[in-house]
Amino acid sequence: MMHIEWPWMLLFLPLPWLFRHWLPPAQPSGAALFLPFAATVSDASTSAVRGLSRTRKVLFILIWSLLIFAAVRPQWLGEPEPVPTTGRRLLLAVDVSGSMSTQDMAGDYTRLQVVQKVAGDFIHRRYGDQVGLILFGTQPYLQTPLTTDLHTVDQFLNEAMIGMAGMQTAIGDAIGLAIKRLQSGTDKSSHKGDTVLILLTDGSSNAGAMPPIEAAKLAATAGLRIYTIGVGADAQSGFFGMGGSDLDEDTLKQIAQVTGGEYFRATDATDLEKVYARIDQLEPSAAPQQWYRPRTELFPWPLGVALLLSLPAVLWRVRKWN
Structure with a gap:
């Protein structure tokens, strides 16, 4: 839409007309030197002004109107856009091990697909925060560094595939990578206490070099608060008690307790939505x-x-004088 920044400049639009009709013509003052041709020049100037054609008058009016229109500073306003700001630093660690292919949370959707949908909505609600993404299986990978570009984080989460980081689960190493990334930030001291890791898994730690509890203690020392989420249906919901969850809830609870966070359990998509709403x-x-x-x-x-219009006006005047 069009916007005028300085509309008060329109007050100057009638200025030439006021000067012409209200100010007396300039009177010649006493000259120290006698110039015989001064009267001729004065008469020629007066004659030139009085002899302005209608076309020249219209041209000068148009030029003055354009100058005033430029002076009011017309602007074109685009669509509103969000301003990138810096709030909390928040990392999401998502399990992409083999067990995340189980379809027990929402019809024919895998656990990972449910997480991608629900966590994606959560990401878009974190406006103003720096959000990063860690995918972990046998090894953890930093998929997206901390950024305010929430769309990109959600896109990389949706592109995650089961087994891309290995088929096992290295919870301790995922926490260790989060600590490393947060400590490598240039503004880590100013954000201490506002750094959060949300770790989601459906199993127990059976890979990696760092024990989960030791990693949690290091996280607490670094000022990293961890919220842990256990996903997947209960073990008894599987066929003859098989195919359910081998979730290590005790370890996830200890991780959350040591770092000052909380542990949440989600057996279906609705539960997971409530978990992320609670974290919000x-x-x-x-x-x-x-x-x-x-x-x-x-x-x-x-x-x-x-x-451009002033050029013919000047050339016209020069030609008239000649």
Whole structure:
């Protein structure tokens, strides 16, 4: 949409007309030197002004109007866009081991697909925060570094595939990678206490070099708060008690307790939505939502047209004097 930044400049639009009708003509003052041709020049100037054709008057009016239109600073306002701000630093560690292919949380959808949908909605609600993504199986990988580009984080989460990081589960190494990434930030001291890891898994730690509890103690020392989420149906829901969850809830609870976080259990998609909603309450976005509208200055256009129109006006005057 069009926007005028300085509308008060329109008050200058009738200025030439006021000067012409209300100010007395300039009177010649006493000259120290006698110039015989001064009277001729004065008469020629007066004659030139009085002899302005209607076309020249219209041209000068158009030039003055364009100058005023440029002076009011017309602008084109674009669509509102979010302003990147810095709030909490939040890492999501998502298990992509082989067991995440189990379809027991929402119809024919795998556990990973359910997590991708629900966690994706959670990511988009974290406006103003820096969000990163760790995918872990036998080994952890930093899929997305901390960024305010929430769309990119969600995109990489949706592109995650089961087994891409190995078929086993290295919970301790995933926590260790999160600590390393948070400590490598340039502003780590200013964000201490606002760093959060949300670790989601459906199994027990059976791979990796670092024990989960030891990793949790290091995280607590580094000021990293960990929320753990155990997903998957209960063991008894499987066929003859098989095919359910081998979730190590005791370890996940200890990790959360040591770091000052909480442990949550989600057996289906609805439970998982409630878990992320609860985390939203416990860790509200630290930065208020702000928006801005990009502005494109349009004054060069009328200013340029006025400059082009002034050229024939000047040439016309020179030719008339000659």
